[in-house]
Amino acid sequence: MSDLVMLKESTAVGAHSAGRGVLVALSSEVIRWGICNMLERLDPPRHIEPHDDVASASDILRSGLYSLVIVDATDGEDVLLQLTENAGRLGVKVLVLLAHVDASAVERIAALPADGFLVQSDLTLECMNETLERLDRGDLPIPATMVRQLMARARSGGARAFQAQVRLTPREHDVLHLMGEGLSNKQIARRFGISVHGVKRHVTNVLAKLNCPNRTQAVSIALKQGLLASG
The missing domain is CATH 3.40.50.2300 (Response regulator)
Known part of the structure; x- marks a missing residue:
C-alpha cells in the first residue's frame, strides 16, 4: 500500500x-x-x-x-x-x-x-x-x-451503397486516407504542400459529408464503409 x-x-x-x-x-x-x-x-x-x-x-x-x-x-x-x-x-x-x-x-x-x-x-x-x-x-x-x-468487415459487404452516397472530391479523399493513417493537419499540409488552413477546410468538408463530429468517428465510419479499404 x-x-x-x-x-x-x-x-x-x-x-x-x-x-x-x-x-x-x-x-x-x-x-x-x-x-x-x-x-x-x-x-x-x-x-x-x-x-x-x-x-x-x-x-x-x-x-x-x-x-x-x-x-x-x-x-x-x-x-x-x-x-x-x-x-x-x-x-x-x-x-x-x-x-x-x-x-x-x-x-x-x-x-x-x-x-x-x-x-x-x-x-x-x-x-x-x-x-x-x-x-x-x-x-x-x-x-x-x-x-x-474494420477493413475486413468493410470488404464483406454494405460498402458500395454508402460510397455512392458520399461524394468526396479527390483531394478530400486523399485527406481522409491520411487521416486514417493518423497524420495531423500539419503533417497532411506538408505532404500536399498546402497550408494548414487549407487542410482544416478539407477536414471540415469530410466531417460534414460523413456527418461526423470528429476525426475519430470519420475514420471509423470510412473504414467500416470501405472508403479506406482500398490501397
Whole structure:
C-alpha cells in the first residue's frame, strides 16, 4: 500500500498547474496501477491520477487539470459514451484501452468518439510513450489489428451503397486516407504542400459529408464503409 501512496505523491509534484495530467479511470485495480507505474516512467513528467469509478470520472475532468483520460473498453458502452462525449466538450482527449481486438465488437468500440486506442497485449513503455506523443501531435493512434478488422468487415459487404452516397472530391479523399493513417493537419499540409488552413477546410468538408463530429468517428465510419479499404 505504501508503494501506491508514493506513486500518487511523486506524480503530483509540479504537474497539476500545467494542465497535462492523465486521469487513469480503470475499474481493474491491477491494470489501473500497472498503467500508472508505466506512465510514471515517461518523460516529460505528468500528473497521474488513478481513479476506479469510470461513471464519476467526468466530474474530475471538470477541474481542468487533465489533458488525457485513459478508459477501458470493457467498462460499459453507455458509461464510456457519456465519458468520451463529456471529455470532448472539455477538450480532454480519450485513450481507450482494449483487452483484445474482438471482431464482434470492433465496430461498436471504434464508433466511440475517442482520440485513440491501445491494445493491452501491445503495452510496452515504448508503445505507451509513442501513443502519448501521437496524441499530443493531434494524431489518431489505432492498433493495426483493429484497422485490419474494420477493413475486413468493410470488404464483406454494405460498402458500395454508402460510397455512392458520399461524394468526396479527390483531394478530400486523399485527406481522409491520411487521416486514417493518423497524420495531423500539419503533417497532411506538408505532404500536399498546402497550408494548414487549407487542410482544416478539407477536414471540415469530410466531417460534414460523413456527418461526423470528429476525426475519430470519420475514420471509423470510412473504414467500416470501405472508403479506406482500398490501397
